[in-house]
Amino acid sequence: MILGHTAILERLKAAADRDGLHHAYLFEGPEGLGRRLVADWLARYVNCTSESRPCGRCPQCVRIAAGTHPDVIVLEPDPTRASQTIGVDAVREIIRQSGYHRYDSKRRMIIVDPADAMLEPAANALLKTLEEPPEGTGFVLLTTSARRLLPTIVSRCQRVRFGAVPIEAIRGWLVERGAKDADLCARLSLGSPGRALELADGGLEKRREARSTLLRLASAGTLKGLFDYDQNLTKGTSRSDWLPEATLMFEVLEELLRDVAVHASGANGMLLHADQPDLVADWSARLWPGGVRQVQQALIDARDQLEVNVNGRLVLDAVFTKLRAELGEHH
Numbered sequence: 001m002i003l004g005h006t007a008i009l010e011r012l013k014a015a016a017d018r019d020g021l022h023h024a025y026l027f028e029g030p031e032g033l034g035r036r037l038v039a040d041w042l043a044r045y046v047n048c049t050s051e052s053r054p055c056g057r058c059p060q061c062v063r064i065a066a067g068t069h070p071d072v073i074v075l076e077p078d079p080t081r082a083s084q085t086i087g088v089d090a091v092r093e094i095i096r097q098s099g100y101h102r103y104d105s106k107r108r109m110i111i112v113d114p115a116d117a118m119l120e121p122a123a124n125a126l127l128k129t130l131e132e133p134p135e136g137t138g139f140v141l142l143t144t145s146a147r148r149l150l151p152t153i154v155s156r157c158q159r160v161r162f163g164a165v166p167i168e169a170i171r172g173w174l175v176e177r178g179a180k181d182a183d184l185c186a187r188l189s190l191g192s193p194g195r196a197l198e199l200a201d202g203g204l205e206k207r208r209e210a211r212s213t214l215l216r217l218a219s220a221g222t223l224k225g226l227f228d229y230d231q232n233l234t235k236g237t238s239r240s241d242w243l244p245e246a247t248l249m250f251e252v253l254e255e256l257l258r259d260v261a262v263h264a265s266g267a268n269g270m271l272l273h274a275d276q277p278d279l280v281a282d283w284s285a286r287l288w289p290g291g292v293r294q295v296q297q298a299l300i301d302a303r304d305q306l307e308v309n310v311n312g313r314l315v316l317d318a319v320f321t322k323l324r325a326e327l328g329e330h331h
């Protein structure tokens with residue numbers, strides 16, 4: 001089931017119906033919005049043999065949904081391998097396959113998910129076919145951001161930007177699925193159904209723990225407790241051990257800063273941390289508006305630094321000491 005993205009679906013339908021699909025689409029947007037679902041839907045829409053497409057029951061629809069349709073090819077990193085990349089050999093194989101006659105589809109679809117997993121030689125190997133695919137073949141490339149792709153790839157595609165799904169639609173969907181805290185999960189999802197589901201599925205609980213830790217670090221008497229925490233968290237050898245917790249903490253901090261702004265604007269009904277109104281009010285008194293800007297900047301810097309893999313402990317130290325300083329200034 002696809003939530004939202006009505007305009008995108010209509011646009012793709014209209015193009016398909018007049019036989020005017022672009023030969024390469026770039027579906028762009030954050031994780032969990034449903035880009036892949038729309039790519040699969042498009043494959044079924046163009047190939048379904050029933051009156052009302054996609055029917056989900058005809059042989060075309062069934063095989064596409066099962067991932068066994070020979071003309072709907074997904075190029076993705078090998079899940080059994082540590083490096084989540086798409087190599088040049090895999091791309092050459094796809095190009096070779098796309099040179100064959102189609103089996104029994106109206107349109108062969110090649111889905112690259114995510115396109116940014118292609119290493120540069122792989123991306124370069126794809127360029128020519130991407131620009132001029134064999135007749136009856138189309139590409140859908142997926143990425144969280146076009147900036148992660150070579151400009152030569154992007155320029156060959158028609159970009160389709162996926163935006164947030166309406167919170168109300170996500171809320172209704174969660175309620176139908178019998179999720180607890182549907183309203184809160186929908187709001188915290190910021191318009192991503194995948195994220196909403198994750199939250200309903202234990203993520204919310206983890207966030208509350210992260211928030212407790214964050215508050216403890218923000219208010220502890222000395223800096224030592226903070227530095228000890230950062231050191232303990234990041235002492236694992238692998239960054240993948242601590243990055244999820246650090247990322248979660250940053251997300252919670254960002255939400256609280258957002259709530260401070262919401263509180264300042266008087267719209268308390270829209271708080272993400274509505275179960276902690278006193279906390280939000282307290283932070284507002286101390287941080288709004290200058291402190292919020294300062295801490296937000298520290299978060300932006302921290303994210304940039306994490307991208308280039310600097311010492312995690314230093315990154316965490318910098319954010320939390322900044323937060324403590326800003327909170328403390330108006331004590």
Ligand SMILES: [Zn+2]
Binds near residue numbers: 049053062
């Ligand atoms: Zn069908």
